[in-house]
Amino acid sequence: MRVGASPETEARRAAITLATLALRPSGSERNGILASVSDLSEIRDAARVFISERDWQQFQDPKSILLALVGEVGELAELLQWLPADGARDQLREEPLHTRVSEEMADVLVYLVGLADQCGVDLGSAALAKIKASADKYPTDQNRGVAPDKT
Numbered sequence: 001m002r003v004g005a006s007p008e009t010e011a012r013r014a015a016i017t018l019a020t021l022a023l024r025p026s027g028s029e030r031n032g033i034l035a036s037v038s039d040l041s042e043i044r045d046a047a048r049v050f051i052s053e054r055d056w057q058q059f060q061d062p063k064s065i066l067l068a069l070v071g072e073v074g075e076l077a078e079l080l081q082w083l084p085a086d087g088a089r090d091q092l093r094e095e096p097l098h099t100r101v102s103e104e105m106a107d108v109l110v111y112l113v114g115l116a117d118q119c120g121v122d123l124g125s126a127a128l129a130k131i132k133a134s135a136d137k138y139p140t141d142q143n144r145g146v147a148p149d150k151t
Contacts, residue, residue, distance in 0.1 A: 040124050043113045062118045069111035076104040 051057060079101055083091055092101055116123035138148055 040113050040116075043110060044117050047110055047114055048117075060114065060118060062115060065111055065115045065118055069108065069115060072104060072107040072111055076101065076108060079104060 051060060079097065080088065080092075091097060113123060115121075116126075
């Protein structure tokens with residue numbers, strides 16, 4: 001549960017989100033709650049519904065979500081750790097590895113979006129600001145084809 005939110009507020013928010021996400025007109029068959037994801041708020045809202053339906057709000061604190069995120073990053077790393085660098089892209093397109101990597105990447109994204117929600121961070125804006133700051137720090141004319149430094 002978010003700071004300052006009552007159980008009633010969270011339940012109402014979840015019900016509204018579920019109604020919004022469940023039946024959007026689409027030309028394709030829907031699988032699960034989302035047919036496509038257009039932004040991070042849609043992922044956040046779907047996760048809020050999932051959590052609320054199971055009464056798991058009490059487990060949604062920044063520390064717990066961060067630890068779950070680290071675990072999922074570890075599972076993703078495990079899938080990639082011994083792939084040869086020069087052939088990894090090709091191997092990642094083949095099944096069943098492609099599906100497994102997709103699942104682990106989705107877990108990482110969902111937990112990262114959940115952590116941002118708990119911390120009150122607009123993740124999309126923060127990411128765009130970080131890319132802009134990196135572009136300023138590493139101008140194209142001075143960094144083309146050069147690995148970035150560690151600072």
